[in-house]
Amino acid sequence: MSVEPEVLARARSRVLGTPSIPASEPVPAGLTAATEVDGSRVWLLPSWPDGATPALLEEYQTAPMPLDRPGQARRVLAAALRCCWSRLDDAPWPGERAPLAAVLEVYVGMSRGDSELARRWATGELRRLADTGWLLLDHDTGTVRPGPRVAMWPEESLSSLRDLLRRLPQPPEAPGE
Structure with a gap:
């Protein structure tokens, strides 16, 4: 079974949270990088498909901000x-x-x-x-x-x-x- 890298990256971010890596490392497919203040690290965030509204993400149980309240x-x-x-x-x-x-x-x-x-x-x-x-x-x-x-x-x-x-x-x- 083959899983697209973007889908796998979004799944990992849901499970692991928002990891950071050294800025020198490549950003995996399916993720977007937010650069740290000093430029030494980047935070990896899932890239959602174009047109994916919060309601659509919720429908597929992939809401980007799962909070109780x-x-x-x-x-x-x-x-x-x-x-x-x-x-x-x-x-x-x-x-x-x-x-x-x-x-x-x-x-x-x-x-x-x-x-x-x-x-x-x-x-x-x-x-x-x-x-x-x-x-x-x-x-x-x-x-x-x-x-x-x-x-x-x-x-x-x-x-x-x-x-x-x-x-x-x-x-x-x-x-x-």
């Missing part, structure tokens, strides 16, 4: 982008590092109810977003930045996202600013 995840992603994408006229990738605490505060500012509960929920969603390549978490430094999936957003889709982010609460100022 997609509404919650979108709000946490928006809070992270609000903190990491400070120059909205630029592209969101690679973005800037932001303290996890700042992202959680922006999220709490968007929420109603118990702020400690909101922080716990958001922390779980941050992990899931990192697992699916939407964010990059650095637990050692307590920071987050946009993940490689953000690099794949087409420029024409960013204007409404920019408008949304401008309406979100401001991130708290870092000490010393």
Whole structure:
């Protein structure tokens, strides 16, 4: 039985997540590369066939962002982008590092109810977003930045996202600013 390389690459990315490889290695067929900030590594993302809408991918159970609570995840992603994408006229990738605490505060500012509960929920969603390549978490430094999936957003889709982010609460100022 022979499997097309593109199909195999998409299946691997669903199982393994969003791997990164040295920039010197070739990008396998069926994947698209998002270059790391310093150019030393590339993140491998599945290339979906032209015309593959989110609804079509869902129908074939290959949704590119499998999340338990997609509404919650979108709000946490928006809070992270609000903190990491400070120059909205630029592209969101690679973005800037932001303290996890700042992202959680922006999220709490968007929420109603118990702020400690909101922080716990958001922390779980941050992990899931990192697992699916939407964010990059650095637990050692307590920071987050946009993940490689953000690099794949087409420029024409960013204007409404920019408008949304401008309406979100401001991130708290870092000490010393």
